[in-house]
Amino acid sequence: MFGLRAVIRNAAAARVTTATTSRRSAPALVARRFYSEHEETYEEFTNRYVKFFENVDEQFELQRGLNNCFAYDLVPDVSICEAALRAARRIDDYATAVRVFEALKIKVDKPSQYQDYLQALKPVMDELGVQTKEELGF
Helix, strand or coil, X not given: CHHHHHHHHHHHHHHHHHXXXXXXXXXXXXXXXXXXXXXXCHHHHHHHHHHHHHCCCCHHHHHHHHHHXXXXXXXXXXXXXXXXXXXXXXXXXXXXXXXXXHHHHHHCCCHHHHHHHHHHHHHHHHHHCCCCHXXXXX
């Protein structure tokens, strides 16, 4: 019994020494290239996110998509916002639907742009029963 333990201990020690010596031979620096031959247009960006929100079926995916969409240095198109609102109501997430408008308000440059978005999305808001944070009294 004691002999078997010693063999196992020696085998484990041999694996540790070979593992530590093999690590030293790895290159210290690896060059990476980050580039793409194709730059995405605004229309392709819009189509990609509209399709994404049309296929969302859980809250995590919806919020992840909104975070990714609003992380870009542009204001999303009205069709993206409409798809996101419909997705939020489809999965019964009213709070996220209201937060779409909060994100828009922060993202636009001027208050008049935010009002333009509200006017464009008013039919969808009425259809889905979604209100802004201000309309809710907050």
